[in-house]
Amino acid sequence: MTEPLLRLWGLTKAYPGVVANKDVSFDIGRGEVHALLGENGAGKSTLVKTIYGLVKPDSGTMTLEGEPFQPAEPRAARAAGVAMVFQHFSLFDAMNVAENIALGMENPPPQAEIAARVRQVSDQYGLPLDPDRIVGELSAGERQRVEIIRCLLQDPKLLIMDEPTSVLTPQEVAILFETLRKLSREGTAILYISHKLEEIRALCENATVLRLGQVVGTCDPRTTSARDMAELMVGSTLHVPHKEDKPAGETVLALKNLSAKAPHRFGTPLRDITLQVRKGEVLGIGGVAGNGQDELVAALSGEMKTAKAMIHYKGQPIGHLAPNARRKIGILAAPEERMGHAAAPDMSLTENAILTAMTREKLTTNGFLHWGKARKFAEGVITAFDVRTPGPQNAARSLSGGNLQKFVIGREIMQAPEVLVVNQPTWGVDASAAAAIRQALLDLAAKGAAVIVISQDLDELMEISDRFAALNEGRLSAPRPAAGLTVEEIGLMLGGAHDMEVAHVDA
Amino acid sequence: MIMLEKRPQPSRAWTFATPIVAVLLTMVFGGLLFAALGQDPLVTIRTIFFDPLFSEFAWFYRPQLLIKGAPLVLIAIGLSFGFRAGIWNIGAEGQYIVGAICGAAVGLAFYPMESFIILPLMVVAGALGGLLWAMIPGLLRVKFGTNEILVSLMLVYVAEQLLASMALGALRNPEGMGFPGSRNLAQYPSASSWITQSAGMHWGVVTALIAVIFAYIALSRHIFGFNVRLSGQSPRAARFAGVNPGKLILICMGISGTLAGLAGLFEVAGPAGQVSIDFNVGYGFTAIIVAFLGRLHPVGILLAGGLMALTYIGGEIAQSNLGLPIAAIQILQGMLLFFLLAVDVLTNYRITSARKAH
Structure with a gap:
């Protein structure tokens, strides 16, 4: 066997109280597409960092092409031929593509030269991108291309990609994979981090699975089933949410031509959304982030008021009602951003329980708080949803993302809502916790509640939805039964190749 | 390399230790400052922090503590609600002045009638005066998004002009032989806020203690206090929880204005006695320090108000006995806030020494 491109040997890194990586060793060959798998907190980020x-x-040691490799800072890593595309982009909205790329360079050549090279690379790898466009106008997929091209201009030997597809439509994913395969054929190795197992099966030749900082296995994803890989990641048999068939109930929530201005400069206006949600069903709403998801949740939760008649609940107009009035009649919501929106980071879990459960759980009398009752409710959520924390007196920010998400979703479900709206219920949550949350949502629907799940994870939506609709630039497609929808149909509902169509002109 | 690392939870120990450490640091660096001024640092520190309480003349100074502390505590309690919610009323001094003017005007209007109803009416007028003065920045913020810090601060200077014009004009003592300043309310039995002057007890002291108790209950037991805290920590979460931000701004501005107005009224009807050009001595600004020194907690504010009153009185003793300039005392008070904010970092962060990557 020839010498690998990058060899990791016995890498160990401990932080106070937690070992992030323990004796991690594996090789990446030239031109190999290598997947790094693991649940949240398994140590993937520490390893790529x-x-x-x-x-x-x-x-522990690393060797790159046989030479000892100890980059003291990212600049040294880049100089040695390692490039990385982060999950969160570091781009300036107000500048154009070429200017953004120049900012990341040590000695940037003149703008015209950068623009020419961007065009050349974007042609060569099938990544359509105009260097003169302002980044603020680009879709998430196009922004990612800016980051990728920024890396490719360095002519890397190893390209690290952290969760690259979480913001992409299926069509954009297809374009990205073509590019990555081409890069791989030309000899660039790719270290691909994802939790989407089907993608890894489609793209990668090798996979290393991390659990609690240690390598627990390697496999060839092309011949290993997604379920087996998931079980390797979790270390136990994975529970697959179970969905019962049931007849659709009566309509509880109806949106009638719901339109709303964008609440702030970078928001999305809602345009003419009409929708009926029935008792006992799970309605999945897909769409790329920033297409009106936050605004739709705000309009349903009452944070953003709309015209009275735009939202009807059991036949009554409720568009004007404030959040707690809606909670009182049974409409609950869990927004996407856990820290600072669904929960207050510096407050205890008991206090965070009061945050939304005050009305329905009757945690106050004449405005006076019942701390004991609130604490009991918080403890109930912690137990029922397996939230890992020493107790309800702990601050929300001391919980990991997945645990806090379980708490936030659990807090709403335990209040027995009649309509529950959740945005990205399993974002950043590990596989077993995600399965538990999905099952809880299905159970809630089985008890007769209407559940609206907004998510960017299409696999998730297909798994739990009875009907599926897509948000695109604030418009909602007509819902269709989820069973039997093909990936192509979903892609078209999401707005097709988002970046290739002519931009919508606002009326 | 020394680094700050965010704690997963705010440290409870440091929450309590911070004010004490800040006071000790202030003593140390204040001592250095006094030494640089050619004073014996230990004697100076003892004069400022201990003599008012324990010297042979303490019987004279202790009532002064109540007189100086009461307005500070009363104003700081009001400010603490807004500060917790992220609403920055910097103009308590102005609300204090306007409260005093309104309350005094009502009292003076009844002169020389004697009736038990006069002081209560003055209290209502004083509270309303402070409330209305605070509603100006509050309403401007809610309706037009103006910055309440600037508006409330600038209204202090407007209030000072108003005070001067009242002392020289409408409220001037007709029997005062042309000197500026109103009649002395403290010598008008129905309008006096004194309970026992020799002990330093006046209704402002009582009101300050009541305010501490109410604030404590509101913040720890009532949904209003919960919403105030929530709004300060996570404005988005507060909206999600159903808090109306505009309403909260008005309520918090209203509370701080009302309490500052009351403080002004009790001062003018007791310790100060009259509406005069130099009636205000900066309680409204010092109360900001008191509020933070007390960690925005009612009991903390009570203690901090006492401490700040101590430095005022101790400072005066040091001024007269040791010839220390008043500016040195003001620097000492400034140091107290400075060290408090500096040490406060340790509540949420811990110091670690990170090995530097070579």
Whole structure:
């Protein structure tokens, strides 16, 4: 066997109280597409940060092309031929593509030269991108291309991609995969981090699975089933949410030509949304982030008021009602952003329980709080949803993202809502917790509640939805039964190849 | 390399230790400052912090503590609601002045009639005066999004002009032989806020203690206090929880204005006695320090108000006995806030020494 491109040997990194990586060793060959798998907190980020020079390991060595490789900082890693595309983009909205790329360079050549090289690389790898466009106008997929091209201009030997497809439509994913395959054929190795197992099966030749900081297995994703890989990640048999067939009930929530201005400059206006949600069904709403998801949740939760008649609940107009009035009649919501929106980070879990459960759980009398009752309710949520925390007196910010999400979703479900609206219920949540949350949503629907799940994870929506609709630039497609929808149909509902169509002109 | 690392939870120990450490640091650096001024640092520190309480003349100074502390505590309690919610009323001084003018005007209007109803009416007028003065920045913020810090601060200077014009004009003592300043309310039995002057007890002291108790209950037991805290920590979560931000701004501005107005009224009807050009001595600004020194907690504010009153009185003793300039005392008070804010970092962060990557 020839010498690998990158060899990791015995990498260990401990933080106070937690070992992020323990004796991690594996090889990446030239031109290999290597998947790094693991649940949240398994140590994937620490490992790639080590390779990219952001983290210094406590022990262990790395070699790149046979030479010792110890990047002290990302600049050194880049100089050695390692490039990374982060999950969160670092781009300036007000500048154009070429200017953004120049900002990341050590000695940027003149703008015209950068623009020419961007065009050349974007042609070569099938990544359509105009260097003169302002980044603020680009879709998430196009922004990612800016980051990728920024990396490719360095002519890397190893390209690290952290959760690259979470913001892409299926069509954009297809374009991205073509590019990555081409890069791989030309000899660039790719370290691909994702929790979407089907993607990994379609793209990668090798996979290393991390659990609690240690390598627990390697496999060839092309011949291993997604379920087996998931079980390797979780370390136990995975519970697949179980959905019962049931007849559709009566309509509880109806949106009638719901339109609303964008609440702030970077928001999306809602345009003419008409929708009926029935008792006992799960309605999945897909769409790429920033197409009106936050605004739709705000309009339903009452944070954003609309004209009275635009929202009807059991035949009554409720568009004007404030959040707690809606909670009182049975409409609950869990917004996407956990820290600072669904929960107050510096407050205890008991206090966070009061935040939304005050009305329905009767946690106050004449405005005076019942701390004991609130604490009991919080403890109930913690137990029922397996929230890992020493107790309800702990601050919300001390919980991991997945645990806090379980608490936030559990807090709403435990209040027995008649309509529950959740946005990205399993975003950043590990596989077993995600399965538990989905099952809880299905159980809630089985008890007769109407559940609206807004998510960017199409697999999730297909797994739990009875009907599916897509948000695109604030418009909602007509819902269709989820069973039997093909990926192509879903892609078209989401707005097709988002970036290739002519931009909508506002009326 | 020394680094700050965010704690997963705010440290309870440091929440309580911070004010004490800040006071000790202030003593140390204040001592250095006094030494640089050619004073014996230990004697100076003792004069400022201990003599008012424990010297042979303490019987004279202790009532002064109540007189100085009461307005500070009363104003700071009001400010603490807004500060917790992220609403920055910097103009308590102005609300204090307007409260005093309105309350005094009602009292003076009844002169020389004697009736038990006069002081209560003055209290209502004083509270309303402060409330209305605070509603100006509040309403401007809610309706037009103006910055309440600037508006409330600038209204202090307007209030000072108003005070001067009242002392020289409408409220001037007709029997005062042309000197500026109103009749002395403290010598008008129905309008006096004194309970026992020799002990320093006046109705403002009582009101301050009541305010502490109410604030404590509101913040720890009532949904209003919960919403105030929530709005300050996570404005989006507060909206999600159903808090109306505009209403909250008005209520918080209203509480701080009302309490500042009351403080002004009790001061003018007791310790100060009259509406005069130099009636205000900066309680409204010092109360900001008191509020933070007390960690925006009612009991903390009570203690901090006492401490700040101590530095005022101790400072005066140091001024007369040791010839220390008043500016040195003001620097000492400034240091107190400075060290408090600096040490406060340790509540949420801990110091770690990170190995530097080579």
